[in-house]
Amino acid sequence: MSSLLVLTGIGRPGQLGEALARHFAAAGFSLALIARKLTDVEARAAELQPVRDGQRITAHAADLADPAATQALADDVLSAHATTRVHAVVCVAGGFGATGPLDEADPDGWHQQFAINLDTAFATTRAFLPALREAGGSLVYFGSAAATPSGSPKGLAAYAAAKSGVLTLMRAVALDEKLHGVRANAVAPTAIRTATNLADMGEKSNYVERESVADVVAFLISPAARNVTGQVITLS
Template structure:
């Protein structure tokens, strides 16, 4: 990979997936725009990356990705910071997990939070960055969940699974809508990923997908080798 620009949302806390994605793409030679809500965590991730190679640039950005207007401003800031009109890929890794229990007992605020942090962020990010993706004939990668698939179990996870189902439907819609513009959209649907947060919550005895394995799949999906792949969900277990 050359110095194409990759935008990674949710690239915040250390030990999480966004960190591994950033390191992987930096090692491949890409320029990166890392995004989190406050900007402080993404700035720390930029500082942790290896020294930039010739032509590379790493930047950190802050935005409330559930706010479409704020996300539009973010897109303009990213393009200005990197001096480009085109983006090679947007990795929509922003989101979060939450168990809401049986639907009969679910807290409405917890329900709405899952949609805000998972589906609303994916929508606003997609909408804001599509012009730049069209310019570069780039691609999007979204994150679903095994719990949102027909073979998965959403028991106790109704809000999270429903929000991730929405993300997968958004992905398929974007793949169809944007095919004529040369923009591709795909998703990965992992089981639990070995992140610092999951280890703290579930311990080290659970079965995990390694962060580096997820990064490998995402890098493939935005590479020329996957130029004919769009509208697909890759499960990771």
């Protein structure tokens, strides 16, 4: 049986999650793909073909901002793969939103950014920690260059604050889980070449390629990074 990798935020075509799923399926991992809508994630799973014996690719759906729903999801994933061990969890689920200057910001938009970016990362981590501990596995989170010391949160206060929370969560997990053999790291990209970003910003922007992000994530969950934890890798 191949090692199990959990990927959240694997829904719409042309997004980062699609490229990550393709990369790790080709590498021979068993995959649990997770999105909010089952029809979306089933479509992504159907596009992938196992490349080795014992490799399984399953599709699951839940509101990852809901801890109870996420725990039920984790139980379903482990049951579907007949395992109690998870090699890695990659928390891609999230979303971008520009809320503008604080005096113009919609409180609902502020809360939404925390729900889809930080709350989803917390609930996913909490639900899968026992399986990660058993495997000595790793977590990869997605921050943003806007949430790093050299980045600019101008007009993006809610998004940047939520992603700062994700980076702090990562550091806390790295410290708390070191004795359990679980590692945690984060990737903080600028704009990634996704279908959504191309539609919003056009071809002329300076994009990080989806495949480059996949290469960095692959390194972070690999044995080569066994001594790497609590780190933020900025991609630009």
